[in-house]
Amino acid sequence: MGKQATEMLKGTLEGIVLAILSGRPAYGYEITAWLRDQGFSDIAEGTIYALLVRVEQRGLVDVEKVPSEKGPPRKVYSLNAQGREYLEEFWRTWSFLAERLERLREGGK
Amino acid sequence: MATGPDESKSRYLQYLEKVTGSLEDKRRYRQYKARIKQLPESYRTAAEAMERYLMLLGPADGAGAIAMYEDLADLFEQSAADGTPIRDLFGEDPVEFVEAFAANYPLGQWRSRVRNRLISAVERAADEEPGRQDRST
Numbered sequence: 001m002g003k004q005a006t007e008m009l010k011g012t013l014e015g016i017v018l019a020i021l022s023g024r025p026a027y028g029y030e031i032t033a034w035l036r037d038q039g040f041s042d043i044a045e046g047t048i049y050a051l052l053v054r055v056e057q058r059g060l061v062d063v064e065k066v067p068s069e070k071g072p073p074r075k076v077y078s079l080n081a082q083g084r085e086y087l088e089e090f091w092r093t094w095s096f097l098a099e100r101l102e103r104l105r106e107g108g109k
Numbered sequence: 110m111a112t113g114p115d116e117s118k119s120r121y122l123q124y125l126e127k128v129t130g131s132l133e134d135k136r137r138y139r140q141y142k143a144r145i146k147q148l149p150e151s152y153r154t155a156a157e158a159m160e161r162y163l164m165l166l167g168p169a170d171g172a173g174a175i176a177m178y179e180d181l182a183d184l185f186e187q188s189a190a191d192g193t194p195i196r197d198l199f200g201e202d203p204v205e206f207v208e209a210f211a212a213n214y215p216l217g218q219w220r221s222r223v224r225n226r227l228i229s230a231v232e233r234a235a236d237e238e239p240g241r242q243d244r245s246t
Contacts, residue, residue, distance in 0.1 A: 044200025049184050050210040071190020
């Protein structure tokens with residue numbers, strides 16, 4: 001993944017993570033692994049962790065501590081009602097942005 | 110003389126804490142330090158480096174700082190258990206990651222004072238600005 005892609009991803013990462021969580025609850029490492037599978041190979045585990053702390057503090061996700069075979073209990077995150085609302089707003093903003101950019105590209109041809 | 114979190118504070122303790130700072134915070138900080146010591150060596154080295162950075166440039170004081178260090182310990186314990194490589198944990202730019210992490214917690218007092226001073230100064234300057242309507246004409 002190029003530098004430009006990394007930069008662009010930053011602004012949308014919160015929405016991406018909430019969208020992942022809207023499908024099913026997950027813990028930090030699962031989210032990072034999913035992103036890597038999708039080709040976002042430069043995403044740092046710590047970045048996702050910091051982001052999860054932030055959305056937790058803003059009340060967009062619920063957290064449950066689940067015991068794991070190895071190591072300390074995992075924090076499993078799930079999207080709550082407030083998070084869903086936020087995610088809807090994210091998709092509206094995304095549609096707006098994508099549409100305007102597409103228009104800009106077509107205008108340039 | 111560790112105190113449990115539920116123990117109601119005696120007058121003496123209240124007085125003492127005026128001098129020493131919160132004993133509860135100190136207990137939690139000691140616990141955090143003990144957790145970091147338990148980590149495998151490479152994670153411990155990285156966690157201590159991150160702590161040093163946060164002590165110097167991050168929200169080292171005030172409420173919320175302890176919670177930040179506890180979250181830091183959570184992250185490193187989990188990463189060690191999952192076997193996440195240090196580079197995957199920090200990414201290409203460690204400073205960027207640590208800053209993003211620290212931004213979640215209340216700022217150290219002088220940092221927020223400096224920021225607020227900038228915000229209010231710009232606000233004052235903008236208010237004093239003459240004729241700021243009709244910029245387009």
